[in-house]
Amino acid sequence: MEQQRFTFSKNERLCSRTTIQELFTKGQSFVKYPFRVSYIPIESGDDVPIQLLISVSKKRFKRANKRNRVKRLVREAYRLNKLDAYSQLKDVNVHLAVAFVYLPSELLDFASVQKGVKKALKKLTDEVRKNEEKE
Numbered sequence: 766m767e768q769q770r771f772t773f774s775k776n777e778r779l780c781s782r783t784t785i786q787e788l789f790t791k792g793q794s795f796v797k798y799p800f801r802v803s804y805i806p807i808e809s810g811d812d813v814p815i816q817l818l819i820s821v822s823k824k825r826f827k828r829a830n831k832r833n834r835v836k837r838l839v840r841e842a843y844r845l846n847k848l849d850a851y852s853q854l855k856d857v858n859v860h861l862a863v864a865f866v867y868l869p870s871e872l873l874d875f876a877s878v879q880k881g882v883k884k885a886l887k888k889l890t891d892e893v894r895k896n897e898e899k900e
Contacts, residue, residue, distance in 0.1 A: 771844050771845055772844065773840055773844040776811045776816075784816075785818060785862075787862075788803055788804070788805050788818070788864055789803060789864070792805035793805070793892070797881065799867060799869050799873060799878070799881045800881055800882075802864070802885045804864070804892075806860065807861065814850075814851050814860055815850065815860075815861050815863050816860075816863065817864075818862070818863070818864040819864075819867070820864060820866045822866075826872075834872065835867050835878075836867075838875055838878045839865055839867065839878055842879040842883075846879065846882055849890075854893065859897065861889075861893065865882075
């Protein structure tokens with residue numbers, strides 16, 4: 766039995782400028798507080814079903830250390846809760862580019878961020894499954 770690893774490696778991060786541009790122009794989105802989640806199906810050579818981008822507004826958090834703190838919290842919550850979403854997306858053989866945009870203008874605690882990430886991942890997998898059933 767293979768042990769699941771809770772990692773967040775380089776190939777799981779969304780870095781491609783063209784994919785990011787396409788994600789925000791043509792992608793679908795929904796809001797699950799405290800995030801706006803945008804996603805688009807992609808052709809991926811990697812074995813990871815989700816490539817993630819985390820965005821925190823400079824307008825809401827002027828200081829870089831606060832923006833970095835929020836991104837660190839979101840990354841950690843995603844790292845711990847991604848495996849369920851991975852297994853569901855591998856079942857339907859879909860690769861996604863996903864952006865989590867942090868909405869509140871105050872810093873939330875880790876429990877709230879983790880709860881939000883869980884809800885957002887659940888809704889994301891439900892929407893993808895619903896779209897796959899239509900096709």
